[in-house]
Amino acid sequence: MNEAEKRMYGMSQxxxxxxxxxxxxxxxxxxxxxxxxxxxxxxELMGMGGNEKNPLIDQARKNLNIxxxxxxxxxxxxxxxxxx
Numbered sequence: 001m002n003e004a005e006k007r008m009y010g011m012s013q014x015x016x017x018x019x020x021x022x023x024x025x026x027x028x029x030x031x032x033x034x035x036x037x038x039x040x041x042x043x044e045l046m047g048m049g050g051n052e053k054n055p056l057i058d059q060a061r062k063n064l065n066i067x068x069x070x071x072x073x074x075x076x077x078x079x080x081x082x083x084x
Contacts, residue, residue: 032075039064039071 001012009016020026026034043064046057 030075032071036068036071039068 001015005012011019020034020038021031023034025037043061046061046064
């Protein structure tokens, strides 16, 4: 792992590939679900160390919900397209 990877991810890109992109979740549910899980995990971590009365943390939490909403809409649209 180089310094940039350590600073940005806390692991190497190879580790990300192995642990997330090649995971059972990715294989059976798709990479979108891996992303959704990461976003949800982030929200949980924020809740453990944050205070919802803090407007920055609350907005970050809302932004994660927006990202998940958009992600699930993309997944639904792809499924509908594939069904046709």
